[in-house]
Amino acid sequence: MSDLTAEDFAMRVIDHGLAERREVNQAISDLGVGELTLDDAVSALQKRGLVTTLQTEKIMRGDRSGYFFGDYKVLYLIGAGTFARVYRAEKDDQVFAVKVLRKRFRDEVKELEQFLREGNMGLKLRHPNIVRIFDVVPDKRNPFLVMEFVEGQTLRDLVRIRGKLPPELALRLMYEISSGLDYAASLGISHRDLKLSNVLTTADGKAKLVDFGLAALSDRNNPEEIADCPNARAIDYAALERGTGVRKDDPRSDIFFAGNMLYHMLAGRPALTETRDRLARLNVSRFQEITPLHDLVPDIPGVVNHLVQRAMTFRPDKRIQSARQLMEESKRAMEQLAAGDRRRVDEYSVASDTPDDDETGPSNEGEGYVVMLVESKIALQNAVRERLKSKGYRVLVISDPNRALGRFVEGEDKPADCVIFGAAELGSLAVEAYNRFATDEHTCEIPSILLADRRQEQIIRQARRGPNRKLLALPLKVRELRAALVKLLASVPRREMGY
Numbered sequence: 001m002s003d004l005t006a007e008d009f010a011m012r013v014i015d016h017g018l019a020e021r022r023e024v025n026q027a028i029s030d031l032g033v034g035e036l037t038l039d040d041a042v043s044a045l046q047k048r049g050l051v052t053t054l055q056t057e058k059i060m061r062g063d064r065s066g067y068f069f070g071d072y073k074v075l076y077l078i079g080a081g082t083f084a085r086v087y088r089a090e091k092d093d094q095v096f097a098v099k100v101l102r103k104r105f106r107d108e109v110k111e112l113e114q115f116l117r118e119g120n121m122g123l124k125l126r127h128p129n130i131v132r133i134f135d136v137v138p139d140k141r142n143p144f145l146v147m148e149f150v151e152g153q154t155l156r157d158l159v160r161i162r163g164k165l166p167p168e169l170a171l172r173l174m175y176e177i178s179s180g181l182d183y184a185a186s187l188g189i190s191h192r193d194l195k196l197s198n199v200l201t202t203a204d205g206k207a208k209l210v211d212f213g214l215a216a217l218s219d220r221n222n223p224e225e226i227a228d229c230p231n232a233r234a235i236d237y238a239a240l241e242r243g244t245g246v247r248k249d250d251p252r253s254d255i256f257f258a259g260n261m262l263y264h265m266l267a268g269r270p271a272l273t274e275t276r277d278r279l280a281r282l283n284v285s286r287f288q289e290i291t292p293l294h295d296l297v298p299d300i301p302g303v304v305n306h307l308v309q310r311a312m313t314f315r316p317d318k319r320i321q322s323a324r325q326l327m328e329e330s331k332r333a334m335e336q337l338a339a340g341d342r343r344r345v346d347e348y349s350v351a352s353d354t355p356d357d358d359e360t361g362p363s364n365e366g367e368g369y370v371v372m373l374v375e376s377k378i379a380l381q382n383a384v385r386e387r388l389k390s391k392g393y394r395v396l397v398i399s400d401p402n403r404a405l406g407r408f409v410e411g412e413d414k415p416a417d418c419v420i421f422g423a424a425e426l427g428s429l430a431v432e433a434y435n436r437f438a439t440d441e442h443t444c445e446i447p448s449i450l451l452a453d454r455r456q457e458q459i460i461r462q463a464r465r466g467p468n469r470k471l472l473a474l475p476l477k478v479r480e481l482r483a484a485l486v487k488l489l490a491s492v493p494r495r496e497m498g499y
Contacts (some may be wrong), residue, residue, distance in 0.1 A: 154196065380424070
């Protein structure tokens with residue numbers, strides 16, 4: 001509107017209720033006498049804080065609405081998504097965030113109902129790590145939610161700016177996120193759309209969850225229904241739940257995606273490939289073919305790497321089971337880092353032996369025996385394999401504990417004479433497999449060894465003891481492993497050459 005004059009602009013500010021007439025007149029009079037240009041008027045009113053850039057743009061376009069939502073005066077656009085826009089607004093000298101459903105969805109019954117359900121659900125949530133919703137206005141022409149205004153940025157923006165976050169910071173943020181999730185879970189509410197952009201970080205660094213919109217789609221009255229994905233944002237959750245055979249709204253789905261957020265914070269990139277391709281997002285292999293975190297962050301402390309693995313385990317029954325457990329394990333990992341346990345994954349390994357430890361070098365003490373090593377860290381795989389092979393053992397290496405157990409089929413020849421489970425990186429997955437191996441009828445007589453760090457106290461407590469079971473501490477000397485194997489295999493017949 002190039003023909004708009006300074007006087008026209010000032011009058012529209014008053015007519016739209018953006019400022020009082022006396023305030024506008026005072027700002028204009030401060031410019032003094034002489035010809036008044038439009039730019040002069042705009043500059044004077046913005047300098048006084050009577051209009052914002054957004055309001056100025058709307059006036060210039062000739063917009064007649066959108067300056068207020070109810071009694072809330074719109075100041076700035078602070079966020080925009082496919083579904084809604086979020087504005088900074090004020091009322092009675094207080095600042096709020098106003099979330100407004102986009103115009104194209106206001107005539108769509110499902111979208112409008114979902115938006116209002118999100119607001120009504122949010123009214124129930126009162127927790128320091130959840131953005132508070134104060135009011136829900138169901139005006140069909142302009143439905144909006146009034147929310148707590150958070151001075152800060154999204155967690156996604158923080159990671160984009162800073163890159164990889166330090167483990168201590170990432171763990172603290174995850175602790176706060178899981179604290180909010182745990183509170184919501186106590187009310188029967190899950191999130192269903194966990195990602196970095198749905199976490200706000202305050203000016204003092206606190207994490208606050210926002211957007212429980214997809215939680216409102218969950219129908220807990222029909223828990224037996226298979227997860228579907230009518231909403232584009234629901235696809236990832238539906239794909240995971242279908243792929244793992246659980247029903248929709250399984251609380252462990254939030255745990256998996258919380259793990260993806262922690263991975264993203266630590267690696268500077270998400271574990272799951274981000275794509276708009278619907279078919280690619282529905283492909284279950286996307287949740288299984290994940291680059292190990294320690295490949296991207298070689299110096300990641302083992303305790304932190306283990307937490308990410310536990311949260312993102314594909315099998316739901318092996319995953320961290322609740323937000324409360326995730327919160328507790330995040331706190332425990334923080335405490336271990338604070339206590340100085342910053343050992344990398346590759347430092348949970350076989351320690352170098354002295355010449356005396358290795359005696360006369362290669363020997364055939366392991367000839368006729370097959371040892372299976374269940375370990376996911378390549379450095380440890382190589383160390384154990386090479387040292388045992390030099391003593392005559394044949395070594396099979398498998399990185400997945402469940403796949404290792406699946407090799408032992410009842411009624412068939414056993415693939416190994418002793419199984420070594422490494423818990424340094426696999427953690428509870430290793431000890432659970434070790435215990436199952438000790439109790440299953442067709443494997444309980446086969447010797448097994450569990451390798452665990454002394455600080456993995458919970459895993460050590462869980463490990464089943466027995467005459468053909470051995471628990472060894474990491475880092476490990478070859479002579480200790482050899483001595484354990486010799487003792488456990490003493491009564492096991494050697495296999496014929498060529499086995």
